Amino acid sequence: MRRLLAGVAGLATAVLVWEGYKAVGAPEGTVVFGVRVLPRADDLSMPHLWTVLRRLAGPEMTGGRPVWLVVLDACLFTLGITAAGFLAGTVIGLVLATAMQRFRIVERGLLPYVVLSQTVPLVALAPLIAGWGGTLMPPWATVAVIAAYLAFFPVAVGMLRGLQSPSASGVELMRSYAAGWWRTLVKLRFPAALPYLFPALRLAGAAAVVGAVVGEISTGTRGGIGRLIIEYSREATSDPAKVYTAMLGAALLGLLVAGLVSLLELPLMRHRRHVEVVTL
Amino acid sequence: MSAPANSDPDVVPTSGPADTASVVVGNVTKIFNQGRSDEVPALSDVDLTVGSGEFVSLIGPSGCGKSTLLRLIADLIEPTSGTVTVAGRPAAQARREQEYGIAFQQAGLLEWRTVRRNVELPLELRGVGRAERRARAEEMLELVGLADFAGHYPGQLSGGMQQRVAIARALAVQPPLLLMDEPFGALDEMTRERLQSELLGICAKTGTSTVFVTHSISEAVFLSDRVVVMSARPGRIRASIAVELPSRDEAGRQAPVYFEKITEVRQALRS
Amino acid sequence: MRRVLPPVLFGLLALVLWEVLVTAGRVAPFILPAPSAIGAQIVEQRGNIGDAALASGANALVGLIGGTLLAVCAALAASRSTLLGDVSIPFAAVINALPIIALAPILNNMFESTSSVPRRLVTGIVVFFPVFLNLLRGLREVSPVHQELMRTYAASGWTFARKVRLPGALPHLFTGLRQASSLAVIAAVVAEYFGGLQDGLGARITSAAAFTAYPRAWAFVAGACLLGLTFYLVTLLLERLAMPWKRNLIS
Numbered sequence: 001m002r003r004l005l006a007g008v009a010g011l012a013t014a015v016l017v018w019e020g021y022k023a024v025g026a027p028e029g030t031v032v033f034g035v036r037v038l039p040r041a042d043d044l045s046m047p048h049l050w051t052v053l054r055r056l057a058g059p060e061m062t063g064g065r066p067v068w069l070v071v072l073d074a075c076l077f078t079l080g081i082t083a084a085g086f087l088a089g090t091v092i093g094l095v096l097a098t099a100m101q102r103f104r105i106v107e108r109g110l111l112p113y114v115v116l117s118q119t120v121p122l123v124a125l126a127p128l129i130a131g132w133g134g135t136l137m138p139p140w141a142t143v144a145v146i147a148a149y150l151a152f153f154p155v156a157v158g159m160l161r162g163l164q165s166p167s168a169s170g171v172e173l174m175r176s177y178a179a180g181w182w183r184t185l186v187k188l189r190f191p192a193a194l195p196y197l198f199p200a201l202r203l204a205g206a207a208a209v210v211g212a213v214v215g216e217i218s219t220g221t222r223g224g225i226g227r228l229i230i231e232y233s234r235e236a237t238s239d240p241a242k243v244y245t246a247m248l249g250a251a252l253l254g255l256l257v258a259g260l261v262s263l264l265e266l267p268l269m270r271h272r273r274h275v276e277v278v279t280l
Numbered sequence: 281m282s283a284p285a286n287s288d289p290d291v292v293p294t295s296g297p298a299d300t301a302s303v304v305v306g307n308v309t310k311i312f313n314q315g316r317s318d319e320v321p322a323l324s325d326v327d328l329t330v331g332s333g334e335f336v337s338l339i340g341p342s343g344c345g346k347s348t349l350l351r352l353i354a355d356l357i358e359p360t361s362g363t364v365t366v367a368g369r370p371a372a373q374a375r376r377e378q379e380y381g382i383a384f385q386q387a388g389l390l391e392w393r394t395v396r397r398n399v400e401l402p403l404e405l406r407g408v409g410r411a412e413r414r415a416r417a418e419e420m421l422e423l424v425g426l427a428d429f430a431g432h433y434p435g436q437l438s439g440g441m442q443q444r445v446a447i448a449r450a451l452a453v454q455p456p457l458l459l460m461d462e463p464f465g466a467l468d469e470m471t472r473e474r475l476q477s478e479l480l481g482i483c484a485k486t487g488t489s490t491v492f493v494t495h496s497i498s499e500a501v502f503l504s505d506r507v508v509v510m511s512a513r514p515g516r517i518r519a520s521i522a523v524e525l526p527s528r529d530e531a532g533r534q535a536p537v538y539f540e541k542i543t544e545v546r547q548a549l550r551s
Numbered sequence: 552m553r554r555v556l557p558p559v560l561f562g563l564l565a566l567v568l569w570e571v572l573v574t575a576g577r578v579a580p581f582i583l584p585a586p587s588a589i590g591a592q593i594v595e596q597r598g599n600i601g602d603a604a605l606a607s608g609a610n611a612l613v614g615l616i617g618g619t620l621l622a623v624c625a626a627l628a629a630s631r632s633t634l635l636g637d638v639s640i641p642f643a644a645v646i647n648a649l650p651i652i653a654l655a656p657i658l659n660n661m662f663e664s665t666s667s668v669p670r671r672l673v674t675g676i677v678v679f680f681p682v683f684l685n686l687l688r689g690l691r692e693v694s695p696v697h698q699e700l701m702r703t704y705a706a707s708g709w710t711f712a713r714k715v716r717l718p719g720a721l722p723h724l725f726t727g728l729r730q731a732s733s734l735a736v737i738a739a740v741v742a743e744y745f746g747g748l749q750d751g752l753g754a755r756i757t758s759a760a761a762f763t764a765y766p767r768a769w770a771f772v773a774g775a776c777l778l779g780l781t782f783y784l785v786t787l788l789l790e791r792l793a794m795p796w797k798r799n800l801i802s
Contacts, residue, residue, distance in 0.1 A: 010642035039661035046661065109561035116780070118733060124740050124753065124775045127760040128768055131581035206648035213650040218744045218757065226653065230745065233656030243657060254649035356699055376705045388696035392718045392796045401714065405704045433796040 015049060022046050047241040052248070055241035067242065071228065071249035078212050078224035078253055081140055085147025086208040086257075090201065092148065093155025100156075101163040101189070102181065111160075118153045125149075130219035143221050147211035151204040158200025162193025198265040205261040209254050225249045300368065302457050302489035303330040303353055308362030310348055310515075322348045324514035326362070332456075335483060335490045337500035337507045339545065345515025346493045350461050353491060354382055367456060378406060380457040381450030385465045387442035389434040389449075396421065396430040399449045406453065420448040423482055440471035444478070451482065458483070458490045464499070476503055480528050497549070501525075501541045502533060509548040519548040584766040592770035599755065600774040607751035608778055610667055611739035614674025615731060615782075621675070622682035623724070629683075630690035630716075640687060647680040652738055655745035670742040670751070677738040682727040689723025690716055722797070725790040732786040736779040752778070 025041030039045060056068045064070075096114065100107035126146050133139035166188050174184040216226030225246060232243040305328040312320040323345040330336045338346040351357045352364050355371040366374035374380065381402070389398045399417040408416070421427045424444040434442055443463055450458060464472045480503060483490055494500050500507045501523055509519040523541050525532040532538060566586050572578065573585040580588065593600065629635045654676065658669035693716055701711045743753030752775045759768035791797070 006638040006641045007645065009638050010646075039658075044660070105557060109557035112558040113562070124737075124756050124772050126741075126744070127757050128765060128772070130760070131765065135579075136582060202648070209648070210650045210652060213653050214741055214744065218741075226650075229653050229656060233660065233746070236656075236660045240660070243660070247653065247657060250653045251649050255645065258645065258648045351699075354703055356702055375703060378705065380703070382700070382703045384696050384699070386696050388694065388700050390697070390715065390718070392721070392794065394796075402704055405706055405710060405714075435796060 018046070018049060022048065044237065044240045047244065052241045052244040055239075056245050056248075067245050071225070071245055074223065074225040074228045074246075075249050075253045075256070078209075078216065078226065079256065081143050081216075081224060082147055082205075082208045082212040082253070082257055084141070084144040085211055086151050086205060088144065089148035089151025089204055089208060090155050093152040093200075093204070094159055096152070096156040097159035097163060098185070100160050107160070114153060114156055117149075126215050126218035129215075133219060133221070139219065139221050140223075142219050143212055143215035143224070146215035146219075147208040150207035150211035154200040154203035154207065155197070158196045158203070159193055162196030162200075163189045165196060166192045201264065202258065202261050205257045206254065209257050213250060213253075225253055300332055301329050301365075302332050302334070302367060303328065303491065304363075304365040305329070305349070305353065306363045306365070308349075308352060308359045308364060310345070310352060310357070311360045314360060321514035323352075323359075324516055326515065326517055328508065328517065330457075330489055330491055332489055333487050335480075335492065335503055335505045337492045337494055337504040338510060339494055339497065339500045339507060340510030340515070340518075340549065341512050342495070343515075344510040344512040346510055347461055348515065349510075350459055350491060350493050354380065354459050378402070378453055379455060380459050381453055381455040382459040383443075383446045383450045383461070383463040385462040387434070387439075387446040389442055389445055391434050393433075394430065395426065395432050395434065395437070395445050398434065398445055399452050402449060402453050416452055417448075420452050421445075423451065423485075424448045424478060440467050440475065443467060444475065447475075447479065447482075451486065451488075454486065456488060458488045460490065460492045462493050462495065465495070472499070477529065479503070497542055497545050501538060501545060502528065507541075507545050509545060518551075521545055521548065580765045581763060584769055588766040589769040589773065592766045593773055596767060596770050600752075600771060603750065603752045603755045603771065604774045604778050606667075607736070607739045607743075607753065607775070608781075610670045610742075610751060611674055611735040611778070611782065613667075614671045614739060615678050615735040617671070618675035618678030618735075619682050619728065619731065622679045622727070623686060625679075626683050626686040626690060629687055636687060636691055640684065643680055643684050643687075647684060651677050651680075652741055653745075655742045655747065659745070659747045664747045667748060669747050670739055673742045674735050674738040677734050678731040681730040681734065682724070685723045685727030685730075686720055689720030692723075693719060721794055725786070725793070728786050729783070729790070732782040733779050736775070736782050740775050740778075 021039075022041050025039070025046075027040060027042040043051070056066075056071070058067060059065065060067050060070050096110070100110060129142050129145055130139075132145070133142040137145075163185075170188055170192070171184065174188050179187065212224065213226035213229075215221070216224040217230055221227060229243065229246045229250065232239075232246045236243050305326055308323060308326045309321075310323040312322055326345075326349060328336075328349070338349060340346050348357070352359055353366060353371060355364070355366075355375040358372075364371040367379045369377070369379070389395075390401065393401070396414070396417045399420050400413045403413045403416060418427060418430060421430055424447055426441060426444055426448065429437065429441065434445065437445070443466075447460075447463065450460075464475055467475065476499060482488075492500070492503060502525070504523055507521045507523060508517055509521065510516065511518045521541065521544055525538055525541075526535050569583075570586050573583055629639045652673060655669060655673050658672050662668045662672070697715050697719070701715055706714070740751060740753040740756075743749060743751050744757060749758075752771055755771045756768050756775070759765070759771060
């Protein structure tokens with residue numbers, strides 16, 4: 001309820017700021033010392049919100065499908081890629097976390113690189129992975145690889161924290177039951193890790209969306225929302241409202257994925273404490 | 281064990297004539313969430329007087345309102361009815377004039393300040409000058425036997441040492457009244473007994489009145505001039521037992537009267 | 552030594568394995584160039600890599616500083632009222648889950664696409680949310696013991712903020728900054744994939760890839776890695792300097 005209220009209040013503020021700036025801002029923006037510090041407020045750069053909404057209903061090109069349908073289609077296409085990347089990233093993250101928990105030497109050797117992989121902008125690799133499309137795998141899968149690359153990290157780190165979270169007394173209790181590593185993992189470590197896993201999954205979901213959108217753009221994969229943003233932004237001079245419809249689509253996709261991932265934890269987390277997961 | 285000898289005149293008793301009461305709690309009732317469905321009566325018709333220089337322990341089962349009573353004296357919460365007087369003034373005024381020092385069950389040190397700067401905190405807030413602050417903090421740390429740790433951070437100290445810093449902080453303003461809410465509750469028995477002796481030494485030296493909340497019978501009997509036994513739901517004072525030990529040291533812990541008083545308090549808690 | 556050795560050995564092993572795999576397996580360079588080929592390109596292109604890294608680094612730094620300042624002010628303001636915090640935290644958390652980087656083409660329209668402003672703005676926006684969220688959570692999280700203690704000292708709201716709330720939130724601020732520092736570099740590099748001025752690492756990577764000069768593209772990626780690492784390590788260093796009590800705890 002509170003979140004809904006927050007969403008409505010935030011949206012209303014955003015609308016007010018947008019239309020308010022349009023009303024008072026200089027059409028050519030504000031330039032100080034040759035640098036434009038405030039954006040242009042003309043209809044070309046900042047169309048009215050109702051223009052954007054109206055554009056959603058209009059056809060993409062004369063006589064074509066309505067824009068909202070095209071945007072929705074693109075969202076679903078990217079959602080599929082995001083889901084593939086998210087799943088792959090989660091599986092890799094879980095396997096890595098379990099391996100690091102099992103073998104100290106793997107943790108010591110690998111964990112610095114896992115952290116390193118996120119402090120460095122390896123998303124920059126995206127244009128290079130594009131080369132894999134058509135030879136190693138279908139083009140859409142290269143985008144999923146990028147999404148998976150961004151998604152595995154929070155899962156690996158969050159899950160490792162979770163697997164290591166049981167107290168020494170819990171581990172000793174399992175030992176007194178003569179339970180081996182596997183049974184301790186299933187009976188103690190996995191359940192204890194759940195409160196850490198779900199916040200990590202939420203981060204992974206958001207990361208997978210960014211990976212899919214960026215991936216589509218830099219690999220030039222057609223059909224998704226990322227590509228649509230680029231295509232529409234090229235028409236910005238003739239049809240300024242169009243690119244905003246694609247932006248709305250990207251926001252919708254982000255919300256959709258965040259909502260779906262939150263649904264995952266509902267049945268499992270009802271009686272559990274909530275922890276904050278800090279990955280970096 | 282005894283605290284290091286200290287002949288500094290600053291630490292001599294600052295309280296007034298011995299016959300004035302340090303704390304007077306008059307007919308106090310406290311009801312949490314009054315008028316709501318989750319109303320909780322915490323204290324009912326409580327009268328308590330703590331004489332100047334007196335050491336009074338509050339003991340009772342959990343939920344008997346002993347911490348509530350201490351917080352009322354500290355003016356951290358306000359009574360539903362009745363009056364609380366500290367050093368002859370209403371509790372709120374006494375708090376603003378810093379008439380008391382307080383220590384909680386958790387040390388509650390600021391982890392980003394060194395031990396010395398933690399002890400300096402209440403002096404800083406009173407606008408005491410830098411040099412005097414430093415001198416006073418070092419004196420207090422000497423008193424609790426932590427002078428060598430002044431430059432350490434709280435994270436580097438054990439739980440017992442942190443608690444001693446908290447006590448030094450409570451004493452830094454040289455308050456005429458010391459309020460303690462189970463300050464040794466989380467410590468092991470050895471540390472606990474050592475700190476009890478240290479506390480008694482400090483109180484004797486400074487002449488502070490003390491209100492001490494605990495759930496340990498032996499601790500209450502060993503430390504106090506008077507043990508106030510409370511009962512729960514709603515919190516009431518059930519008995520007030522005067523304790524006079526031949527001495528407050530290892531011999532005191534072996535004295536027959538010590539065990540008699542422990543039995544007496546236990547029976548008062550049971551009845 | 553025991554902490555450093557495993558990762559170093561692991562890294563060397565991975566490099567050797569990579570080299571062997573690529574040369575022995577005759578992997579085409581467009582799939583994966585050999586580390587030796589990339590190394591050669593790094594040496595050959597070091598001037599270009601340095602220039603591009605400087606451009607991207609400046610964008611990332613300006614965005615990081617601007618976004619952080621704004622986020623700190625916003626978090627301080629929002630922490631003044633419980634309601635404002637309750638409303639802004641979930642809202643900011645939702646926005647943080649959106650692909651903010653996709654704002655780049657719009658900003659290119661709103662400002663000149665030939666200036667550095669759009670890239671820096673995207674970076675600033677990306678940076679804003681983790682810093683804001685973490686700091687605000689830290690500011691709202693005050694231990695009840697400290698709260699009571701300051702009340703017994705009859706401390707005013709401002710004194711309370713200065714002595715307890717602000718220093719207590721410092722670790723949270725740095726948690727946000729750690730995330731933001733690497734995000735800033737990523738945003739500054741990736742924003743160039745969306746058009747706009749093309750003088751940074753992102754543009755170099757795409758153009759090298761377009762010319763099928765894959766080892767050269769990887770060399771620029773290596774430059775981007777180095778830049779990201781620098782940002783992260785400097786943030787870690789600042790964190791240790793700003794919070795000596797944590798450092799002493801570890802040693």
